[in-house]
Structures are given as structure tokens and as C-alpha cells.
Amino acid sequence: MKKKKEVKKIVFHSAKEMPLMPMSLGSMLYNKTGSWRNIKPVIDLEKCIQCGICWKFCPDISIYIENEYPVIDYDYCKGCGICAEECPTKCIVMVEEKK
Amino acid sequence: MKKVIMGNHSLSYGAMLSRAQVISAYPITPQTQVVELLSEMCANNVLDAKFIKVESEHSAMASCIGASLAGARTFTATSAQGLALMHELLHWASGGRMPVVMGNINRAMAPGWSIWTDQNDSLSQRDTGWIQIYCSSNQEVLDTVIQAFKVSEKIMIPSMVVLDAFVLSHTYEVVDIPDQEKVDAYLPPFKPEFTLTPDDPHAFGGLTSPEHYFELRYMLQKDMEKVPALIQETAKEFEEMFGRYPGLVEAYRCEDADVTLVTSGTVGYTARVAVDMLREEGIKAGNLRIKVFRPFPFEIIRKILGEARKVAVVDRNISYGHHGIFYEEVKSAIYGFTKDIPIFGFIAGLGGRDITPEDLKGIAHYALKKDRPEEEIVWIGVKK
Numbered sequence: 001m002k003k004k005k006e007v008k009k010i011v012f013h014s015a016k017e018m019p020l021m022p023m024s025l026g027s028m029l030y031n032k033t034g035s036w037r038n039i040k041p042v043i044d045l046e047k048c049i050q051c052g053i054c055w056k057f058c059p060d061i062s063i064y065i066e067n068e069y070p071v072i073d074y075d076y077c078k079g080c081g082i083c084a085e086e087c088p089t090k091c092i093v094m095v096e097e098k099k
Numbered sequence: 100m101k102k103v104i105m106g107n108h109s110l111s112y113g114a115m116l117s118r119a120q121v122i123s124a125y126p127i128t129p130q131t132q133v134v135e136l137l138s139e140m141c142a143n144n145v146l147d148a149k150f151i152k153v154e155s156e157h158s159a160m161a162s163c164i165g166a167s168l169a170g171a172r173t174f175t176a177t178s179a180q181g182l183a184l185m186h187e188l189l190h191w192a193s194g195g196r197m198p199v200v201m202g203n204i205n206r207a208m209a210p211g212w213s214i215w216t217d218q219n220d221s222l223s224q225r226d227t228g229w230i231q232i233y234c235s236s237n238q239e240v241l242d243t244v245i246q247a248f249k250v251s252e253k254i255m256i257p258s259m260v261v262l263d264a265f266v267l268s269h270t271y272e273v274v275d276i277p278d279q280e281k282v283d284a285y286l287p288p289f290k291p292e293f294t295l296t297p298d299d300p301h302a303f304g305g306l307t308s309p310e311h312y313f314e315l316r317y318m319l320q321k322d323m324e325k326v327p328a329l330i331q332e333t334a335k336e337f338e339e340m341f342g343r344y345p346g347l348v349e350a351y352r353c354e355d356a357d358v359t360l361v362t363s364g365t366v367g368y369t370a371r372v373a374v375d376m377l378r379e380e381g382i383k384a385g386n387l388r389i390k391v392f393r394p395f396p397f398e399i400i401r402k403i404l405g406e407a408r409k410v411a412v413v414d415r416n417i418s419y420g421h422h423g424i425f426y427e428e429v430k431s432a433i434y435g436f437t438k439d440i441p442i443f444g445f446i447a448g449l450g451g452r453d454i455t456p457e458d459l460k461g462i463a464h465y466a467l468k469k470d471r472p473e474e475e476i477v478w479i480g481v482k483k
């Protein structure tokens with residue numbers, strides 16, 4: 001899965017323009033939940049064996065694969081640490097977020 | 100074809116004739132024979148539907164929601180505590196605009212554990228954004244299921260078809276089961292505008308900011324307001340094809356009535372007997388049976404009760420600390436829109452105690468005797 005391109009915020013000016021149901025309102029494109037994070041995962045790609053386990057386990061779909069290596073999407077990563085826990089080579093470390 | 104069937108099976112036949120494609124249900128108490136027969140129909144290939152057995156009513160409604168979103172016509176049935184367990188998902192179905200149709204057997208809420216009828220289970224779900232229709236006969240149950248699919252799919256709001264436990268659910272009546280081809284002509288296949296499909300991925304029910312949430316609710320209400328006209332329209336079409344009119348309310352001998360009973364569910368039919376008995380005694384009584392409770396059919400109720408002299412609302416339910424729920428609703432619907440009419444509120448038959456023609460005659464006599472209501476609630480048949 002690729003990282004989503006930046007997309008313009010969707011704004012409906014009236015009910016008439018909106019779908020009946022809350023469907024693809026695009027709110028997560030600008031609601032960057034990564035700001036909720038206190039600690040962040042950092043990958044040491046030297047030790048990475050490209051197994052993709054972190055990608056599979058991330059509950060927030062915040063890891064994507066680019067050129068066959070995992071890349072963390074800090075816009076949405078909430079710092080839960082599951083990737084670091086599951087990584088078989090322990091090449092992901094959780095470091096304090098400096099704000 | 101005419102058949103002698105119970106109310107529960109009227110729901111099953113209604114779902115079968117509507118060609119429900121996904122039926123999901125919890126199979127144990129408070130479930131009834133509704134889904135038992137449907138599961139047999141699925142097993143015997145009488146009905147080409149996916150039958151999903153789940154571990155709770157919460158999951159039953161959740162799978163109906165998923166299936167509906169994927170474009171399937173979905174049906175489920177429940178009762179009392181089962182409906183209460185669905186509560187969260189009822190909001191998901193209406194807020195997400197999924198036209199699920201559900202049968203609910205009106206059973207009293209526990210504790211005391213009860214399998215007998217009253218309306219507190221479904222009326223507790225009043226504000227979930229579902230269409231609610233209260234039936235009075237097995238024929239009406241079957242007809243209403245078919246009509247409910249048509250209405251729900253047109254306006255994208257789910258419907259609850261409600262019937263009294265035992266008095267209707269387990270009572271056998273002659274029911275005309277219409278031909279499949281005729282039902283197919285009345286109810287075309289479900290073709291929603293948006294579906295959940297990998298070909299065109301969408302996020303449904305996602306985070307909605309204050310910028311947009313309000314409008315979604317506004318649209319739900321605006322569409323709800325269109326439902327009474329839609330029910331009348333589809334009822335007329337139904338009448339042309341099947342000879343029966345599944346409308347919003349049923350007025351019986353109301354025109355010149357000195358006292359108009361307001362009833363719902365099977366009490367609505369008992370009331371017709373009571374009205375005839377009263378008329379034989381020389382008392383001009385009438386009965387307005389409210390069939391569609393949500394959306395509340397303001398216009399037709401104001402029209403009929405606007406002509407009334409005295410109104411006696413019979414509730415088989417209670418909003419604790421307030422009144423019977425139909426009583427509240429009727430008062431709020433006509434207040435300011437009609438001349439000042441004395442309206443009396445009665446609570447009867449909670450937990451399945453019988454409401455007899457004698458009880459209803461007593462209610463009419465009570466209302467005729469008084470000029471204005473003197474008590475918040477007049478209790479009928481309670482051993483005080």
C-alpha cells in the first residue's frame with residue numbers, strides 16, 4: 001500500500017451537496033492523528049529483513065512499503081509500539097517524541 | 100393462496116416474498132419462530148438467501164448493516180431484551196442510511212422476566228431514527244413487511260415491523276399469501292446508489308466533524324418527514340395490486356364520535372368490537388388506530404382528532420415519570436393545531452395482561468363522564 005497523496009480538504013457548503021450517509025467525507029486526510037503521539041517508532045533499516053510484519057500488524061495502517069522497505073507515516077502513527085514489539089529483528093525502537 | 104398461519108410466520112412469509120437476500124439472527128430466546136421458518140426456507144432452497152447465525156442481536160444487526168451496505172436486501176427479527184441489545188446498531192443502520200427491515204415482537208422488558216406483550220421494548224427505541232409500524236393482524240404483518248422494504252429502500256431509512264407477543268405472534272389467522280410474481284412486480288430488486296465494493300472503495304461511517312454532522316442529521320429528519328406521503332403512495336399501489344390498503348392509521352366510526360379511542364397494535368382491533376358494543380348502547384364511540392408511530396403521522400391524526408369531542412388514548416406502555424407514550428405523542432401532535440379537546444390517558448395491559456372490550460368500554464365511559472382529565476394516568480385493571 002502506498003502513502004496517500006495530499007488531497008484538498010472536502011467541504012460541503014450545503015446538505016444538498018452531501019451524500020446521504022457519512023461516506024468518504026475525507027476527514028482523515030487533514031485530521032492528522034499522529035499529533036496524539038508521545039513516543040514514536042524509528043526503524044533501523046540496516047537490520048531490517050523486509051519481512052513486512054510491522055506493516056501487517058500496525059493497527060492504524062500507518063506503515064507502508066516503499067522500494068520494498070517499511071516507511072512509517074508519522075502523520076497517522078499513534079506510537080502504540082506494536083510494530084516495535086512484533087519486529088523479529090528488533091530493529092524498530094520507540095523514542096520519545098520531542099514537541 | 101390462503102393459509103392459516105401465526106403472526107411470526109407472517110413475518111417469515113413477508114421476508115420470503117420480498118426475496119430478502121441476507122437474514123441474520125440470534126436463534127435463541129427472545130427469538131421466535133420467525134427466523135426458524137426462514138432458516139428452513141433457506142435450507143430447502145425455497146428462499147435464495149444467506150442465513151447468518153450470530154451469537155447476539157448486536158451482531159445480528161451488525162451483519163445486516165454490512166450486508167445492506169454491500170447491496171443486499173436484509174431482514175432480521177427480535178424482541179424485548181434482544182432489541183435492547185441492538186440499540187447501538189439501530190443508530191448505525193439509520194444514521195448510515197441502510198434500509199434494513201426488522202420484525203419486532205412486542206414483549207415486556209425484564210425484570211420480571213416476561214414473554215408477554217407490551218410496547219416498552221420498541222418504544223424505548225423511538226429516537227433511533229427507524230420507521231416503526233404497529234400491526235394488528237397477521238395479514239397486516241405480511242403486507243407491511245413487503246411494503247416496508249419498498250418504503251425503506253426508496254428513502255434509505257430502516258423499518259421496524261412490530262406485532263404483539265402471543266396475541267398476534269402465536270395466534271393463527273387466515274392470511275392471503277400473494278403470488279411471488281405479483282410481489283416481484285410491486286417490489287423491484289434493491290439497487291442502492293452506493294455500495295461497499297472493492298471496485299470503488301469508500302469509507303462508510305467515518306469520522307464526521309461538526310462541519311458536516313449536523314447536515315447529515317438534518318437530511319435524516321427531512322427524509323423522515325417524507326415517509327408518511329411515501330407510505331400512503333405505496334399503500335395505494337399495494338391496494339391496486341392486492342386489494343388491501345396498508346396505510347398510516349385506521350379510523351373506525353370516528354366521524355360523529357362523542358368519544359374517540361386512540362389505540363395501537365391488536366388493541367386497535369379489540370377497540371372496534373368495543374366501539375360496536377358502545378354504539379349498540381347508544382353511545383357514539385369511535386376508534387383511531389395508529390399504525391405508523393415513527394414518523395408520527397401528524398397531518399392525518401390532526402385531521403381526524405381535530406373533529407373529535409373527547410379523546411381517550413390507551414397505552415400498553417409507560418414512560419416512567421411521565422405518561423403513556425402514545426398519550427404524550429398524541430397531545431404534542433395536536434396541541435396548537437386543533438381546537439381545545441380534552442384528552443385522557445389510560446395505561447392498560449402491561450406485561451401481557453388482557454385488554455378486553457369491557458376495559459375499553461370502561462375507558463370510553465370514564466372519558467364521557469369527565470369534563471377534563473383529572474389524573475395524569477388512569478390505570479386500567481391494576482390491583483392497586
Ligand code: SF4
Nearest residue numbers: 058077078080081083
Ligand atoms: S507505533 Fe503503532 S501506530 Fe505507529 S507505526 Fe508502529 S504499530 Fe503503527
Ligand code: SF4
Nearest residue numbers: 048049051052054087
Ligand atoms: S518487522 Fe522489522 S524486520 Fe520486518 S519489515 Fe518491519 S522493520 Fe523490517
